[in-house]
Amino acid sequence: AQKITQTQPGMFVQEKEAVTLDCTYDTSDQSYGLFWYKQPSSGEMIFLIYQGSYDEQNATEGRYSLNFQKARKSANLVISASQLGDSAMYFCAMREGTGTASKLTFGTGTRLQVTL
Amino acid sequence: KAGVTQTPRYLIKTRGQQVTLSCSPISGHRSVSWYQQTPGQGLQFLFEYFSETQRNKGNFPGRFSGRQFSNSRSEMNVSTLELGDSALYLCASSSGLREQYFGPGTRLTVT
Numbered sequence: 001a002q003k004i005t006q007t008q009p010g011m012f013v014q015e016k017e018a019v020t021l022d023c024t025y026d027t028s029d030q031s032y033g034l035f036w037y038k039q040p041s042s043g044e045m046i047f048l049i050y051q052g053s054y055d056e057q058n059a060t061e062g063r064y065s066l067n068f069q070k071a072r073k074s075a076n077l078v079i080s081a082s083q084l085g086d087s088a089m090y091f092c093a094m095r096e097g098t099g100t101a102s103k104l105t106f107g108t109g110t111r112l113q114v115t116l
Numbered sequence: 117k118a119g120v121t122q123t124p125r126y127l128i129k130t131r132g133q134q135v136t137l138s139c140s141p142i143s144g145h146r147s148v149s150w151y152q153q154t155p156g157q158g159l160q161f162l163f164e165y166f167s168e169t170q171r172n173k174g175n176f177p178g179r180f181s182g183r184q185f186s187n188s189r190s191e192m193n194v195s196t197l198e199l200g201d202s203a204l205y206l207c208a209s210s211s212g213l214r215e216q217y218f219g220p221g222t223r224l225t226v227t
Binding site for chain 2: 033035037042043044045046047050052091093095102103104105106108109
């Protein structure tokens with residue numbers, strides 16, 4: 001079974017509109033972390049936002065917010081006021097367990113295209 | 117603070133050769149992880165090093181190896197290159213559970 005599922009291969013959004021990128025996950029661990037990354041065509045993975053499984057509030061970082069629904073095992077990324085520069089691939093990833101291991105499992109990504 | 121740096125950025129090798137990629141983490145970060153990204157398999161974890169010790173390993177053949185030096189810089193080596201090793205190799209560093217910062221990657225082409 002997929003540990004991280006991103007069901008939207010591609011999305012279009014108009015400039016200045018908000019967009020939600022979906023991510024569902026599967027784990028039996030009680031402690032885990034969820035990450036979102038942006039990958040432009042240059043290839044670099046840019047860290048956007050993190051949500052810990054025990055965090056009481058949804059994470060926010062500027063125009064990015066994470067809609068974390070633990071019972072539904074979903075961690076959707078919301079981008080407000082989209083900009084042309086937001087056009088890129090977006091990946092959801094999960095770190096399972098505690099300790100200091102840094103292994104991330106990634107989803108297949110969503111390609112976001114922002115239009116005028 | 118400087119970000120994660122990877123060298124070289126681009127590399128072309130021939131089947132059967134070996135290659136070494138280098139990663140310098142963010143200053144103060146002791147954990148370095150490596151990932152392979154291909155169109156077919158997506159992003160896959162290779163291994164993680166912490167304080168010069170391999171702490172975790174992904175499901176890759178023994179041709180893929182790595183090491184970490186006392187200054188936290190890391191290298192990964194791929195021996196006997198195959199066409200399927202063509203990929204973007206990404207290195208990430210972290211200082212805790214809530215972050216993992218990636219470098220620009222090394223794009224390896226095997227001909």
